[in-house]
Amino acid sequence: MVRKLIGIDLGGTTTKLAFLTDSGEILDKWAITTDVSANGSKIVPNIIKSITQKMENSDHKIDDFVGIGMGTPGSVDRANGTVVGAYNLNWKTTQNIKDQIEQALGLPFSVDNDANVASLGEYWQGAGSKDSDVVFVTLGTGVGGGVIINGELAHGVNGGAGEIGHITVEPGGFMCTCGKRGCLEQYASATGVVNVAKSLSTEFTGNSRLKEMIINGEEITSKIVFFLADNGDIFANQVVDRVCYFLGLALANVGNTLNPGNIVIGGGVSNAGNTLLQPTTKYFQENAFRPVRDSTKIRLAQLGNDAGVIGAGSLALRNAKN
Incomplete structure (x- = not known):
C-alpha cells in the first residue's frame, strides 16, 4: 500500500x-x-x-x-x-x-x-534534488530563505537561520519592515525592485518608458520592470542590474559561509528567468571566494507554485x- x-x-x-x-x-x-x-x-x-x-x-x-x-x-x-x-x-x-x-x-x-x-520541496523534488547541501531563496513580496545542510533544515538557536532577506547589502540604505536598514528584501523582492527603480529614476536623464511611468505616477511592478528590460529599455536594464548586484552580493556571502551545492532562486520575481539569473550569477562570481565560485551553482527553482x-x-x- x-x-x-x-x-x-x-x-x-x-x-x-x-x-x-x-x-x-x-x-x-x-x-x-x-x-x-x-x-x-x-x-x-x-x-x-x-x-x-x-x-x-x-x-x-x-x-x-x-x-x-x-x-x-x-x-x-x-x-x-x-x-x-x-x-x-x-x-x-x-x-x-x-x-x-x-x-x-x-x-x-x-x-x-x-x-x-x-x-x-525543491530539495526533495526540484532544483536541489541532486545535493545534500542546498540554500533556497524565495523572491516574492519579501525575501525568504531556507538552508539545508546534510539533508536537514537548519533552524538556528531561535529559528532565525535562513533569513537571507535580512542580510544587509546597503548599510544605511532603505528602511526595512524588520526595523533595520539596507536589507536585501528592500532591493530584490517584488517591492524592492520598485524601490530601486524609484530611487534610481532621479539620476536617469535619457529616454525610458519606465522613467516616464514613474514621473506620471503610474503603477510600477517588478514584472513591468523586467518586461521593459527585456524589451530594451535602458533605464529598466540599469534597475535590473542594480537589483542583481545586491542579490549576487548577498548570495556570495551565503556561498562563502555555507558552500552549498546549489543556491536555488524561487518566488514570483524568479519568473524573470535568465534576465535575473545571468547578472546575478555574474555578481555572485565576482564576490564569491574562488573555491566557492567554482563549486556552488546558482539555479532557478523548478517547482513553481x-x-x-x-x-x-x-x-x-x-x-x-x-
Missing part, C-alpha cells in the same frame, strides 16, 4: 492543499481562499473542513495517510505546533494549529516556516519517520 501524505501551503490570500505519495508525486491538489476575518480564527477550521470534504468526494481514506505537513508565514514553534505573528493572516496571538488539526483529523501534524518548507505543498508533504514524511 502506498503511504500517502497531506501537504498544506498556507498563504495570506490562498491556501494550497495536496494529497501526495510518499515518493513526492502529487495525487490531487486544490486551493481555498484564506479567510483572515475574525482575527484569522476561521483559517484552520476551513482547512480541516476542506480536507474532510475532499476525502469524502474521492477514494482517499484517512487510514491511507501517515501525516500532515504545513508551511506557514509567521514565527513557528515547531515542537508545540504553534504560530504567532503571521500578520498577513491576522494571527497576532499564538495559534495552536497542531492541536486543532490532530484532534479533528487524527493524523500527526508538523509545521514549519513557509520558506523553509518551500526549500524542502507546487514547492510549498510538496515541501509540506516532505515535512509530514520526515515527521512520520521520526
